[in-house]
Amino acid sequence: MSYTLHRGDALTVLKTLPDESIHAVITDPPYNSGGRTSSDRTSRTARAKYVTTGSAHDLQNFPGENRDQRSYRSWLTALLTEAYRVAVEHSVAMVFSDWRQEPTTSDALQMAGWTWSGTIPWIKPASRPRKGGFKQSAEFITWGVKGGLDKTRNLYLPGHFTASQPRKDRVHITQKPVEIMRELVQICREDGTVLDPFTGSGSTGVAALREGRHFVGVELSSHYADIAERRLRAELTQDDFVLAGPEA
């Protein structure tokens, strides 16, 4: 297995990638959600919007949380259009969103050419309560296909996930559980390449390598690119160690 981590803006980097070089796109873009007014959403930092007041942890902010609804849609559409170009036929794209952005995400996915094929809930058991109503305990994974699914594969994947957000050894505010990502990357053909234009701390890449897929990532923040680089490198080393371990 191998990985490539590009440092820079997702859309800019994607434009440089060759046609049909990728077999799955799995990513978690900045949601640009939260807040009551447009200015709340666009002027506040991710930390200010999403982290509980008084939290002791010191996780770094992440960039890209300053788009309003309209520009979010056209930006995500442009990104998914490039992703469509670099993907081979039968590739699947999976995009995380929250309840507020799910309709926009499915719009963008379809406008970019993907055939929208479903929306998968990720249930987070440890979520905040809401007085007087229903709490918000799910995120959503909107997925689509370039062309149609490869029906010849003997593959049956779940329709929902239940897992808590990592708390131990957490390095990113919105880090995804590797156990979920390991199931998602199964949608990529074996020995294929998974693309994640918003690598963050690199959980998608870690899962891809563990499941025997190659990985191409893009990350703008050098802070998080450094972290992802470390985690990905450790994955390869560990893999080598395991392979050369007991048997050797």
Place this chain on the structure above:
Amino acid sequence: MSYTLHRGDALTVLKTLPDESIHAVITDPPYNSGGRTSSDRTSRTARAKYVTTGSAHDLQNFPGENRDQRSYRSWLTALLTEAYRVAVEHSVAMVFSDWRQEPTTSDALQMAGWTWSGTIPWIKPASRPRKGGFKQSAEFITWGVKGGLDKTRNLYLPGHFTASQPRKDRVHITQKPVEIMRELVQICREDGTVLDPFTGSGSTGVAALREGRHFVGVELSSHYADIAERRLRAELTQDDFVLAGPEA
């Protein structure tokens, strides 16, 4: 507790109900999500056009392809507009949909004046696997408020539900588990009235009566109206029996 079951078309009946006479709307409209065949969706070639117009283009206006969705949206909007009129301030509306109709449902809810406040997954564990991809194991409950939530209530409701569709004693194709409906009707204030414009076999009403709420239902099909009537009447009888039971 009491119930009223109207026989007739939902929109027609709703127009006859008085202003501000209802405290919650909980319903499962016919989705109409069939119609678009797989080949319809995959034969699109106009991708470039959609993308270059970007965010200025309304996805819903794609000619032909979305005609079903467009009429579903305007029909549901009209219905939810009437529901808004008959609801008191702080009322909550909850509308079931599948993944395909969820964006349209949130559009309609907001167009009718409700403040969209969340989307709740209902996980159905016993759903059919799908070869080559992720199965479809969730429905969605889109909910909104007239004005804002009543924050004075000491009420904390879940953000997702897990339950299989009823198998035994099932009388309707899309019948909902009463255990889920009993949690949903909690959002109605005690002694308030729950409205379900698409009563079907009456599970919403059964749950409302069991939880001490009044119920107003509408059902077009006389077959299902008969079934609902029977179930609702049985509920009241049973209630009386319980009340007059051991203590008496």
Place this chain on the structure above:
DNA sequence: TACTGGTATGAATCGGATA
């Protein structure tokens, strides 16, 4: 190892003060 009790926090939300 299994259980118990203490503590921190969640891709939030909202009212109200301040600029």
Place this chain on the structure above:
DNA sequence: GTATCCGATTCATACCAGT
């Protein structure tokens, strides 16, 4: 009045330390 900022809130869950 509008935009922005500040901080209180609320419970289930995860984690840790100790028995």
